[in-house]
Amino acid sequence: MRRFSVLALLLCGTAHASDADDLAVALKKARQWTARGQVEVSVFFPPRTLPTRTAAALPAVPFRPALLARNFTVTRSEGEAVAGRPSLRFDLIPKQGAAARWSLWIDRVWNVPLAFEERMPGGTLARRAAFVKVNGALSRVSGQALPPSTGLSAALKTALPGLRLPAGFTPVAARARAAAQEEAQGGTEITLSDGVNVLALIVAPRNVRPAVGVASVRVAGAGGVRFVWLVGNLPDAALKSALQGVRQVDESGLGTFTAAADSNR
Amino acid sequence: MSQFESEVGDAELDALFAQAREPNEADAGAAERFLAGHRVRVARTQAQIQTRPLWVRPRIPAKWLAAALASAAVIAGVGVLRPSLAPGDLPASAAYAAYQDALGEGW
Incomplete structure (x- = not known):
């Protein structure tokens, strides 16, 4: 049997x-x-x-x-x-x-x-x-395979200590946010993927109002106060839980990835 | 020359005016009666107001009461809404726009 x-x-x-x-x-x-x-x-x-x-x-x-x-x-x-x-x-x-x-x-x-x-x-x-x-x-169609993101996970771990990625998600792309984007004055945008679903992880100088699928936390950055947003189709508790342990951000380690992403655009 | 001037001389007119300007005893009596009655009426009105409930006493004019209530409503509204009106916070659409960028083209 x-x-x-x-x-x-x-x-x-x-x-x-x-x-x-x-x-x-x-x-x-x-x-x-x-x-x-x-x-x-x-x-x-x-x-x-x-x-x-x-x-x-x-x-x-x-x-x-x-x-x-x-x-x-x-x-x-x-x-x-x-x-x-x-x-x-x-x-x-x-x-x-x-x-x-x-x-x-x-x-x-x-x-x-x-x-x-x-x-x-x-x-x-x-x-x-x-x-x-x-x-x-x-x-x-002239579609291309999505570029690999070797080393981005380690860089993100260093940049945002305490971040607990939701189950199955891994960082796959990073790019610098344009200064004109919603008066963002810079910042970094990281895409997380589980193979199909995506989440947007944003480090920005301004906070965003809470809403369905939007969580944010205030952290200490090298140049002063920064805010980390996590946006996507996950229950709010899962989004908040991912950011719960984040206290500080060091974006310098992500610079290589954002520069590479910009040159490809 | 008018008919009045012909009937009443200047001297008589002066005497009449002088008599009218000087208060006499009859005037004082009339005034006293009026004042006594007035005091009684005021006292009665005050007594009625004191016995009314607080919210119907006409001490504070209704327009002042309305203005005070409106001010209180504005202050309470600002107090409640202030967190969402914080000038530093971006609207949730900024977060959705970032998510939209990650979704792929055509959505």
């Missing part, structure tokens, strides 16, 4: 790995090929006046397959037709933490995405994009 259980577990694990691999292949293809037509895009977080609009192609989701495979359980199932095209559905459930979960509908023939859906842990829809009409052929 125990042997069967072990075998079942192994098979189950293989199936998940296989589903994740299949998804990775589709996402890799989507960097070069995309469907076009009419897409309905709805965004409920971050909140906006008009949540739904139409577009000619699916919006970009900065998937990072290695992180995705580490942080999510990927399950493939039969998907309903999207804009009349048969699809495979991939559900991405976070292995730990309170991150949002995703569903992707991949075209059975083209093997590129036809729809995305992001749901909060409670099931509320955060974002959705789906084709309502699809052109007859794929279009070529």
Whole structure:
């Protein structure tokens, strides 16, 4: 009986790995090929006046397959037709933490995405994009793999001692904030990713008012008082908990990364 | 020359005016009666006011009361709203804009 259980577990694990691999292949293809037509895009977080609009192609989701495979359980199932095209559905459930979960509908023939859906842990829809009409052929795109961020984790740890990154998230990009940005007078913006979801971690000279998905803390910086904001689709308690232990910031260590990010823009 | 001047001479007029300017006993009596009555009326009014409840006593005019209440409301409002009106804090839209930058294009 125990042997069967072990075998079942192994098979189950293989199936998940296989589903994740299949998804990775589709996402890799989507960097070069995309469907076009009419897409309905709805965004409920971050909140906006008009949540739904139409577009000619699916919006970009900065998937990072290695992180995705580490942080999510990927399950493939039969998907309903999207804009009349048969699809495979991939559900991405976070292995730990309170991150949002995703569903992707991949075209059975083209093997590129036809729809995305992001749901909060409670099931509320955060974002959705789906084709309502699809052109007859794929279009070529000049997408590139996202650049690696070697050394950024260590630099962030030094820059913000006491920061406890939410489960599964790791820093993937950093850039300097433009002085004109909301009268920000400088500052640094770091993107955290768990493979699908992103969080924005900002070091700024001014504080931001608390809101849904926005937490901030006042810290001591080299040039005086600084504020650290954490913004994203996580429960407020998780955002606050991440910043709870932060008392000071030293942005000098992040300078290399922000300069590199700027030169690529 | 008018008919009045013909009937009353200057000397008689002067005497009449002098008599009118000088208070006589009848005047003093009338004044005393009036003042006594006035004092009684004032005392009665005061007694009525003292027995009324505080909020209906007409000591403070209603317009002053309204002004005082309006001032109190403004002070209380500023006190409650001050944290969100702090000039140094950016609106939450600044945080959402930063998040939007990280989401990827097209959202």
